[in-house]
Amino acid sequence: xxxxxAAIALLAAGCGRDLPAPRTPLGRAAAYLWxxxxxxxxxHSRTYGLLRSGQSLTPFVLRALLEVPADxxxxxxxxxxxxxxxxxxxxxxxxxxxxxxSIPDYPNYSTALAVLAICKARRPGWEAQARRMTDxxxxxxxxxxxxxxxxxxxxxxxxxGGERRTPPDTGHVDLSMTRYxxxxxxxxxxxxxxxxxxxxxxxxxxxQVGGGDGxxxxxxxxxxxxxxGMDGSHFRSYGTATADGILAMLAMEVPETDERIRSAxxxxxxxxxxxxxxxxxxxxxxxxxxxxxxxxxxxxxxxxHALAIDLGSGAQEALKASQRADxxxxxxxxxxxxxxxxxATPFAIRALMGN
Numbered sequence: 001x002x003x004x005x006a007a008i009a010l011l012a013a014g015c016g017r018d019l020p021a022p023r024t025p026l027g028r029a030a031a032y033l034w035x036x037x038x039x040x041x042x043x044h045s046r047t048y049g050l051l052r053s054g055q056s057l058t059p060f061v062l063r064a065l066l067e068v069p070a071d072x073x074x075x076x077x078x079x080x081x082x083x084x085x086x087x088x089x090x091x092x093x094x095x096x097x098x099x100x101x102s103i104p105d106y107p108n109y110s111t112a113l114a115v116l117a118i119c120k121a122r123r124p125g126w127e128a129q130a131r132r133m134t135d136x137x138x139x140x141x142x143x144x145x146x147x148x149x150x151x152x153x154x155x156x157x158x159x160x161g162g163e164r165r166t167p168p169d170t171g172h173v174d175l176s177m178t179r180y181x182x183x184x185x186x187x188x189x190x191x192x193x194x195x196x197x198x199x200x201x202x203x204x205x206x207x208q209v210g211g212g213d214g215x216x217x218x219x220x221x222x223x224x225x226x227x228x229g230m231d232g233s234h235f236r237s238y239g240t241a242t243a244d245g246i247l248a249m250l251a252m253e254v255p256e257t258d259e260r261i262r263s264a265x266x267x268x269x270x271x272x273x274x275x276x277x278x279x280x281x282x283x284x285x286x287x288x289x290x291x292x293x294x295x296x297x298x299x300x301x302x303x304x305h306a307l308a309i310d311l312g313s314g315a316q317e318a319l320k321a322s323q324r325a326d327x328x329x330x331x332x333x334x335x336x337x338x339x340x341x342x343x344a345t346p347f348a349i350r351a352l353m354g355n
Contacts (some may be wrong), residue, residue: 022073022327025320029349030073032327033061036342041082045192047340055090055098055105057342058083059113064346067353068118080121088129095136099162107161108140108177112184119187130188137181139164142173143199153220156203174219175207179244182251192253204248205260209237214263215271215279216245227288228279238279240292242267243299250306265307272300274314292334294344297351305354321347 038044042054043061051057062083065076091114092101096221098110118126139145140161142154147166149155158181159165159173182200186192207216215237217226228236233331246264254261271278276289277296297315304311323329324341329348331338338344 013138024072025166025323025327026068026072026352028323028327029329029345029352030065030068030342031326033065033345034073034076034079034102034350036061037079037083041079041084041086043083043342045340047342048337050103050105051337051340051342053090053101053103053105054086055100056113057108058086059097059110059117061342061346062087062347063113063117063120066117067355081123082119084121084123087117091129091133092136093154095132095134097133098162104160104162108137108158108181110159111137111161112177112180115184116187134185134188134190138184138196140181140201141196141199142170143196150202153206154203156199156201157220166314170221172219172225173221174225175204175216175241175244176218177249178203179248179251182248186251197252200248201252204245204252207241207245208260208264209234213237213267214269215242216264227285227292229282229285231281235267236279236281237267238288239268239271239273239277239324240296240299241301242279243296246307247299250303256297256307261307265309268300268304269309269311272304274312274313275318287333287335291331291333291338292352293333294329294331294338294347295336298347301351316352316354323348323353 022031036043037055042058044054045051053247055169062080066080087097091097092099096107096111098105098107099113111133118130137158140158141156142148142159142165146164152167152171154170157173158178159171160177165171178200182197203220206220207218209215209217215239216243217228217235219225226235228238230236242264246261249261274295275293277292280286280288297319301315319329328341329344330341331344333339
């Protein structure tokens with residue numbers, strides 16, 4: 001196994017330097033991901049055709065790699081530049097990423113992740129590039145600009161992206177997409193005094209379960225994508241959505257003393273599980289705790305770190321134990337594409353980083 005890891009590290013270096021075999025889980029994961037970068041600078045799924053274009057995977061993988069410290073795996077500036085060049089090449093004139101090919105590749109998600117990666121890398125001209133992309137994301141919010149009014153369930157949210165949606169056609173609207181866009185907007189320096197944040201708060205608040213629960217669910221508009229189902233007359237809260245909700249509120253600079261964050265935090269304290277997603281009840285939902293486990297590991301680690309909450313290292317230890325010989329991870333469940341190591345491994349990196 002050690003020889004295989006050393007070979008991956010050499011390939012990942014990409015410049016002929018004989019790097020020592022990485023010894024930490026983070027280093028081995030970084031070596032694996034760099035070894036998967038294609039000649040065009042992108043990461044392309046071999047598992048899912050929808051992700052083969054590389055438009056959503058590339059900023060997703062790159063953002064995780066940019067978080068890996070140099071003492072875990074040496075930085076790869078030339079390879080970073082190649083990935084950024086791919087992103088720039090695939091970005092439309094209006095700032096949208098994910099629409100360059102015939103099949104859309106999660107445009108709002110792709111664009112938001114690209115903003116976060118661009119802001120982290122800080123190459124020359126990054127501010128103008130990020131501004132163009134955030135200008136596109138602004139146009140995608142379900143607000144008055146697109147005909148959506150305060151009393152409509154989708155108000156303030158973001159969906160998949162692409163052509164602007166007007167009432168009554170919401171398409172797919174969810175808390176995860178909204179969270180990533182809000183984080184991208186803040187990462188690009190847009191101030192929380194901008195009215196779009198207050199409007200986004202309307203949607204996030206509508207995803208929070210009251211009555212002493214405090215957790216959050218995924219969507220106000222589509223029952224079938226609220227993965228934990230119903231609890232009486234309302235959608236059941238669950239772990240990934242609650243972590244997303246906390247991160248969305250923090251991106252909007254909701255004070256940690258605010259009751260919305262306090263109640264979501266208490267939900268996490270009561271329900272958190274180290275390597276399985278909490279909040280699912282009943283036989284019909286029992287694939288989901290495992291199926292969302294890598295997303296939850298990353299989102300919950302980020303949320304708990306931001307709130308300075310220590311619920312133990314069980315999740316990180318479980319990840320370290322499940323890392324594969326080549327440095328990657330893969331979920332045995334394919335419910336949300338985490339069986340693709342290019343999905344699971346960046347999530348695992350972020351979970352191990354805790355931010």
